[in-house]
Amino acid sequence: MVVIRTAEHYAEQLQALLPPGPAWDPERVPELQQVITGLSREFARIDGRAFDLLNEMDPATVSELVPDWERVMNLPDPCLGLKPLFADRRLSVRQRLVATGGQNAAFYIDIAVSQGYPDATVTEHRAPRMGRSRFGQAHFGTWNAQFMWTLNTGGRQRLG
Template sequence: MALNRDDYAGQLNALAPPGRALPRESDSQWQRLTQARAGAFSRVDGRAATLHEEADPRTTSELLPDWERVTAMPDPCVTGEQTVSERQDAVVRVLTGTGGASRPYFIGLADDLGYDIEVEDYTAHTVGSDVSEPIRGIDWRWAWTVRAAEETVRQLTVNSGVNEALATWGNERLECVFERLAPAHSILIFAYGETSW
């Protein structure tokens, strides 16, 4: 917690030697000078207190451009303006992300991006396959389908600023991020409006 001007003025007065040269009356020149010094100390203390918030990418605002520079943000998949909250989330995602190629990883990634999806993977038809299963070639074992709503709407969040859009919609970002992060050997298919929920 940052100390205020009066706190610092009290400390400066406590450190000053007693005597008529350094009067304690509030209207004296010495006390006006002490108040000015105390104000400077208080401002520095306040800035140091905000640095604690700026050191955390989840709460940063002033240092957000520096966090983005360090994490190579904004994401090349982002088109248009992003809210401050979305920018903070993207930085945190890069810093804490471990990567992966599993179904839960991509479902979690989509959730972080604001999309509700299902992932379906396939198997190739073999001699031991059930007769009722579709006949698929060997390449289908590398295919997977991401099923999402036809049009996803992401609403304004609590941390959003006054100048930010109330909602954004579209699935381009989902496709761009998934195509960039999908395993190189896989075949990624997107299907919209075909979910089971």
Template sequence: MPSHRYSAEDFRDALLKLLPSGLLWNRSKENGLGKLFHVLGQVYQDGTHRALSLLSDLFPGTTYHFIQEWEKTFDLPDSCMGDDGTPEQRRNAIIAKLTDEGGSSVRYYITLAQNLGVPITIEEFAPARAGIMRAGQRCYGRHWAFAWRVQIPRLVVSRFRSGRNTAGNRLRTWQRGYIECVIRKHSPAHTALFFRYFTTEER
């Protein structure tokens, strides 16, 4: 497939050259046929650009026209996102589903959040033990062995980025409770999960 992207004017000029010779077939770009062929050229231009970007559009990380097809495959959007997700958030949800191998480790939840576009850190707790604790540390009871805390941005501002975002994406998006909902759904039932929020902005 050729990599050159032909413009509507290129297609118009090519169509004009296909006209028979003679005074009846005026090849002027300003007459009725010239304007009609320009409209047809725009249709051919759109079709060519769609064909050249087909592989990129099929890939889940850069898809736009096939988002709904990917979502049907992974039963998305889920109850956490609803129908209000931006194209970038919807792509992130697809990637998270596609790469999700399950788990309950710290690394698993950090990776899950990263795939959804949110940086987090996780703090684990342990019961107080003599000989291990240091002066100034908090004393936790034995039940704290099942507690963990996710530190998550209170407000994440995602800016439009050339090469990562596409036409139709918002210049800025604000993510709030979606990541908390996802982590809660994936958290082990026997654990106690807490969230700590801080304000940050993605550069």
């Protein structure tokens, strides 16, 4: 468990570390207490920021280090547009870090739903084949079409 020390804790510690003698007596040198107070506040601030940094390492709680995470993971994705919202950028970082996916349609539909497209569907294309092609069925291109599909998202309904 992480304990964040306050300025009072640091002031007590600094006071206890002072050597004995008249040069370090707070009654004779009142400026010494101001120095200890200033140092203890700064140490407490640094301690708090170190705690914040520990929270930023977890993708579920990241906020300040989103730009650094994006740089590492080659984000923001162009699919988010020119000026994505901060919440979308944070979600992209989380998904990129924890996602384990596949090459199936369900994986991509789940991504679309989490990004705010609840009506996402997949259209699988079929290549025209001799003897199997029928009028009225959707066919697309050449033999390679059987390896393609289209993700239909419709309009965005909510933020991811």
